[in-house]
Amino acid sequence: MNPPPRHDPYAALRIPNFRWFVGSLMAMTAATQIQAVVVGWQIYDLTHDPLSLGLIGLAEAVPFVAVALFAGHVADRMNRLRISLAALAALFLCSVALLGFSLRPGVITADRVWPIYLVIFLSGIARSFLQPARSALGAELVPRDLYPNAVTWRSSSWQLATVVGPAIGGLVYGFGSATAAYGVDAAIMAAGLIALARMQHPPRPAAPPTEPFMESLTTGIRFVRGQPVILGALSLDLFSVLFGGAVALLPVFAAEILYVGPEGLGVLRAACRWSGSDVAGAGAPSSAPAGRAGAVDRGSSVRPEHHWLRPLTQLPALDCAACGKRHGRYRERGDSFHAAAGVDAGPSPRKGILGECDIHRELERNRSLRIGNRRAAAGCGARRGAGWDCHACGGGRNGCKGARTAPIKGNR
16 A cells, blocks of 8 residues: 655645746835835824824725736636736835935925825725736646645745834834835835746736626626625624724824834734734724723833834733832833833832832823923923913813923823
C-alpha cells in the first residue's frame, strides 16, 4: 500500500505567476493602508471635524458600490489581467496625486480639502474594477487541487499587509511628514504594479456575450437569492463592514483622547487588524470618572518621546502603589509605572498617602499645556460645558476671557 503524498505547504508559491500575484496583492494592500492612515490624520488635523472622517469613507464607498455590478460584468467578459493592471495603474496615479498635493503648499488647507475627496472618489472606482478582476484572476493561476493552499497564502498575505501597512504609515508620518508618507505609499503601489505586470499569464477565452447586461444581472441576483448559504454569508459580511466602519473615527481618539499623534494612530489601526476586529480600537473603554462628561483621560504610562506607544498601555487601571491614586489605565505596579515614566514617586511608596506625587503633577502640567496651547493657537476656542472651564484663558462656561499666551488650567 503506497503512503499518502506528503503535504507541501508551499505548493502554490512554487508557481511563478502566483508568487508575483501574492507580491502585488501585499504591496497594493499595504500601500492602501498607509494611504488610509495618512489621509485620515491629515484631514482631521486640518478640519478637527469627525464628520470629515466619515466623508472619506463615503467618498470611496459610493463609487465602489455604484460601479461594482458593472465591474463584475466586465470582469466576466474581458481580460482580467489587463483590467487589474489598469485599475492598479489608476490607484498608483491617485497616490501620486496625493503626493503632489503635499508638495505644493496651499493646495490642501482647512477650508479646501475637496481635492483629497476627489482622489478618494476616483480610487473607489478603480478598486471597484480591481476587486472582481483580481479575485477571479487568482483562481486561474493555480490548479484546482492547489486552490485551498492558494487561498491560504492569499488570505495570510493580505492580513499581514493590513497589519504592517498602517504601522508603517503612522511611523513615517509621525517621524517624518505627510510628504514622506505619501512618497512611501506611491513607491509601494508602484512595486505592486510592477509585480502584477511581470506575470506571464495567458488570458482565458472570454465568455461570449449571449445576454445583455441587465439580463445577466437579474440572473445573478436570482442565483444568490436561491442559495441560502451564499446569501447569508454576503449579508453577514455586509453588516460587519457597515458597523466596522467605526474604525474611521480612530484619528479622533488618537488626537483628542490618547494624544498619541499619527504614530499612535498607525499602531491603533494595526492593532485593530491584529486582534481581528476593526472596532476593537474604537470601542476602548474610558477610565474617566463617572459624572464628568467630556473629561479627558489624564493617564500616560509612556515617556513623552515614546508617546506613540501609549495605545499599547491602555489597560484597566489599578491604584498607584506610591500615592494611592490612578495614573490612567495601567496594569503594572506603581513602582514599575514610575520607573517607566521616569519621575520620582516620592519618599513613601505606600498606598493611600494623601496628596499628589510628582507624576500626577507632571501629567497634569503636560495635559494642560497641550490643551491650552491648542486652544490658544485656535483663538481660544473656549472648550466649555459639562463643568469644564476654558483651558486657554480660564473663563467659565458662560463666557471666554480671550486667549492668552500662557495657558491657565481650568477649574472643574
